[in-house]
Amino acid sequence: MSLPKAEQKVRAKIKINGIVQGVGFRPFIYRLAKKYQLFGWVLNSVKGVEIEVEGKQKLIEDFYLAIEEQAPPLARIKEKALNFTSELLDYDDFLIKRSNSNGEERVLITPDVAICDDCRAEMKDRGDRRYNYPFINCTNCGPRFTIIEGTPYDRPLTTMKEFNMCSNCQDEYNTPLDRRFHAQPNACEKCGPSVKLLNSKGDIIEGAPIKKTTELLLDGKIVAIKGLGGYHLACDATKPKAVRRLRKIKHRPSKPLAVMAKNLEVIEKICDLDKIEVEELTSPAAPIVLLETKQITDVNFKVANEVNPDTDKLGMMLPYTPIHELLLTDELPLIVLTSANLSGQPLMTSSKEVYNKLDVKIDAILANDRQIANRVDDSVVYKLGDEMVPIRRSRGYVPFPIRMDMEAEKNILACGAQQKNTFALVREQNIFLSQHIGNLNNLATYNFYQESINKLQYLLQVNPEVVVTDLHPDYLSTRYGKILDSIELVEVQHHQAHIASCMVEHQLDEEVIGVAFDGTGYGLDEEVWGGEFFVGGLDSLERVGHLEYVPLPGGEVSVKNPYRMAFSYLYHHFEDIGIELAKKFLPDLEQTERQIIKAQIEEKINTPLTSSMGRLFAAVSALLGICTVTDYTGQAAIKLESIIKPQVNECYNFAITEQGIIKTESLWAEMIVDLESGIAKEKIATKFHNTVVEFTLDLVGRLSKEYNFNKIVLSGGVMQNRYLVKKLKKGAKGVLDLYFHEKVPPNDGGLALGQAVIGSKKLND
Incomplete structure (x- = not known):
């Protein structure tokens, strides 16, 4: 009599793909197999994790379901497959086999992970052998992407290959039930990396390096500290003089600086926090979170005004490496x-x-001998409603992929933008967005860009057959894409890529209304776009409205000097009267420069037309005397948003033509009247923001009726304005379905994602 099928002994092969290496997945499988009385093996391969088991069919089926239901917290299963066979090999144990590096690569690489609670507790336990060890880690935390040099993710293919484990560490590494089983960076004070403190001449400073670093910072000194993905500059955040000196070293006059706090209790003393923000701060990614500041009375926790002079938001983070944990004290x-x-x-x-590069300007360097394979900046996010929105997606998230609901027919390289650059690689359904590269304006960053493309292609084994670039002929990312030999080229308009990046986040493969507000993007008519309305699908977005064109005198010069843009608007709307208004409200604009700008506009000398929303915000900021000259991108708009009074509900008038062109003459005329009447700048700034909300909702409403679409997608750097997006969401609620970013930045840091998905769609169609 034969056994019921469920009781029959069978053999099964299981394949798991996703983030399943370097996250404790194999010991998890080992424990699970023991629980379900199964024999066989598990190994890491270039295809992910491969498992072979023998046992009762019902137990194997339960085991297979439990893999996803009980997976380690850092694991992300993308694909899994189960295949039965009746041929038995009569395994008598369950083993963890050595990694297999043969075959076609399909591995997903784990991002770096913040120190876990278990390691934190061990590091603070005087009786633990890793007490105060600054490189403590386990399978649930520690470096990943920043140390990996090849796949599969095993120690010989990481920068930890230089450190031979001692017998204790080796025993942990070899024991399947240990928390450090196959933790590739596993180490201790006897066998692992170490820190040293150097003075400005490179000589070793005697004493406990981290304790001495804390003392130097308390004394107002500037120290360079080697972290996961690169060096940081550090100083005491409560000392204005130290912060001013740090800014001088970095050549960063006013852009906000990030602050690390000892723990959540410290952050709660200086910032408003809710549950969602706490979860993000304490997540494995541990990004910088932009928070609203409080009035601080305790001088010990008063962050220097020089840290964030332009805004009431403060970028806060918690210690995410053991070094940070040891450095910060009461x-x-x-x-x-x-x-x-x-x-x-x-x-x-x-x-x-x-x-x-910094010469002798800093006081000390806290160095270590663990090499960095891939440099990675800190990630930055902020809360909008119940969701977190990235401003910079890097450490803790990269190179985790974003998944499309279609499969690309060819491997693709999307080259990204000129500023806030990231690039993307496409393989099948996965889009791998790179770490933050930065602005490709200087040779060092452009070299880093090329180096990072080559490294990520190698690690992911993606050999591009198609390259996607922006339309702008002078972007270095565009030029790079065009010099690649024997690769098919696809060009994608800047703002269409913005809309597509948000669409793919929400798996929207249908016709929508897209609104893209940013500073600069090369238009299909070769003008400078930036206040755009589209309708259509991923590969069929059509421009159906925009902010009116005004001259951009001097191009990039007006971007850095908003008072020039304010003059352009005044002269565009009011001609000679506008010149008189400029004399009154733009004191930084001297007569000679006024005449030059006027001549540039009239003769159309280096003066393209622009529909940029970013330039409109900058012009208003300059008109109000809030920011007339900038030293970082978006400064004028950030300072304008910072003086908003939410209780003000009024707005200015505007007009929209039948062609969907937004006219701002009445807006400017009424702002001038308010200024001349002595109305507070805070009120004018708020009324301006309200006006942008109103004309956006007005035009979107018209387009929704005309095209019968009710899904609205927002993107672009201007949409990082929280007040603006909150008001747009509120105005659309119950009438339109509004979609905004949750996985990639709305700024140009997310552009490559949109390029990648449009490129994939065009090729597939």
Whole structure:
């Protein structure tokens, strides 16, 4: 008599793909197999994790279901497959086999992970052998992407290959039930990386390096600290003089700086926090979170005004490496921690770079001997409603892919934008967005861009057959894409890529209304776009409305000097009267420059037309005297948003033509009247924001009726304005379905995602 099918002994092969290496997946499978009385093996391969088991069919089926239901917290299963066979090999145990590096690569690489609670507790336990060890880690935390040099993810293919494990660490590494089983960075004080503190001449400073670093920071000194993905510059965040000196070293006059706090209790003393923000701060990614600041009375926790002079938001993060945990104390609860680079250049990864580029301006370097394979900046996010929105997607998220609901027929490289650059690689349904690269304006960043493309292609084994670029002929990312030999080229308009990036986040493969507001993007008519309305699908977005064109005198010069843009608007709307208004409200604009700008506009000398919403915000900021000259992207708009009074509900008048052109003459005329009447700048700034909300909703409403679409997609750098997007969401609620970013930045840091999906769609169609 034969056994019921469920009781019959069978053999099964299981394949798992996703983030399943470097996250404790094999020991998890080992424990699970023991629980279900199964024999066989598990191994890492270039295809993911492969499992072979023998046992009762019902137990194997339950085991297979439990893999996804009980997977380790850092694992992300993308695909899994189960195949039965009646042929038995009579395994008598369950083993974890050595990794198999043969075959076609399909591995997903794990992002770096913040220190876990277990490691934090061990590090603070005087009786633990890793007490105060600054490189403690386990399968649930520690470096991943920043140390990987090849796949599969095993120690010989990481920068930890230089450190031979001692017998204790090796035993942990070999024991399947241990938390450090096959933790590739596993180490201790006897066998692992170590820190050293160097003075400005490169000489070792005697004493406990981390304790000495804390003392230096308390004394107002500037120290370069080697982190996961590169060096940071640090100083005591409560000391104005130290912060001013740090800014001078970085050549960063006013752009906000990030602050690391000892713990959540410290952050709660200086910022408003809710549950969602707490979850993000304490997540495995541990990004910088932009928070609303409180009035601080305790001088020990008063962050220097020099940290964030332009805004009431503060970028806060918690310690995400053991070094940070040991560095911060009750006496030093808050430090500025900002990337160690000259403004606009890549993050530094070696002490040699720090010495050569920062010279003797810093007081000390806290170095270590674990090499960085892939440099990665900190990620930055903020809360909007119940969701977190990325401003910079990098450490903790990269190179985790974003999944399309279609499969690309060819491997693709999407080259990204000129500023806030990231690039993307496409393989099948996965889009791998790179870490933050930065602005490709200087040679060092452009070299980093090329180096990162080559590294990620190698790690992911993606050999591009198609390259997607922006339309702008002068973007270095575009030029790079066009010099690649024997690769098919697809060009995608800048703002269409913005809309597509948000669409793919929400798996929208249908016709929508897209609104893209940003600073600069090369238009299909070769003018400078930036206040755009589209209708259509991923590969059929059609421009159906925009902010009116005004001259952009001097091009990039007007971007950096908003008072020039304010003059352009005044002259565009009011001609000679506008010149008189400029004399009154733009004191930075001297007569000679007024005449030059006027001549540029009239003769159309280096003066393209622009429909940029970013330039409109900058012009209004300059008109109100809030920001007339900028030293970082978006500064004028950030300062304008910072003075908003939410209780003001009024707005200015505007007009929209039948062709969908938004006219702002009445807006400017009424702002001038308010200024001349002595109305507070805060009220004018709020009325301006309300007006942008109103004309956006007005035009979107018209388009919705005309095309019978009710799904609205928002994107572009201007949409990082929280007040603006909140008001748009409120105005659309119950009438339109509004979609905004949750996975990639609305700014140009997410552009490559949109390029990638449009490129995939065009090729598939």
